[in-house]
Amino acid sequence: MTDRKQINIKIKSDKAEKWQRHIEDNPQYSSMTDLIRQSVEKEIAGGNQPTSPSEEASGKEIAEMKDMMKRSQQQLTKLKHTVSDLEEEMQGRGPPEKHIRSEIFAALPDKDVNKPQNPKEIADKIGGPVDQEMVSETLRSMSKDMGVVKQRIGNDAVLYEKEVK
DSSP: OOOOOOOOOOOOHHHHHHHHHHHHHOTTOOSHHHHHHHHHHHHHTTSOSOSSGGGOOOHHHHHHHHHHHHHHHHHHHHHHHHHHHHHHHHHHOOSOHHHHHHHHHHHSOBTTTSOOBOHHHHHHHHOTTOOHHHHHHHHHHHHHHOTTEEEEEETTEEEEEEOOO
16 A cells, blocks of 8 residues: 555646646656646745755855856946947048048049039939038049049039049
């Protein structure tokens, strides 16, 4: 004869399905009986006691986990500051002058091939962070500094083209 006692409980079918899904998702339970046994023992022990010795964490392990979390938090904070600094730097300045000049030069029509264009047409061709005012200022500067950027006056607008040799 065994000194075990069988206890039967009745629950609604939707609750039984929920418990069964929990068993399938958690390999520490081998059956419905195992889930119920461990849950009852845990409740009797005060609700926060681990159900098996493998679930217990030593003081040393807890301290190591706290240190690891602290280091992770410090790294995350440092990363946030770096991203914030980069965003501020990017907002404070546009594309480098050399890059703008090369983009504008590439967009200029060739003399004797296409008709000259105004700064708005060139800015539209380039797109991005370059606007008409920036293109206009850069073209004025380029026409003074470079012999290949030519400025022409036509139909109430200043037009530009590049002279290729």
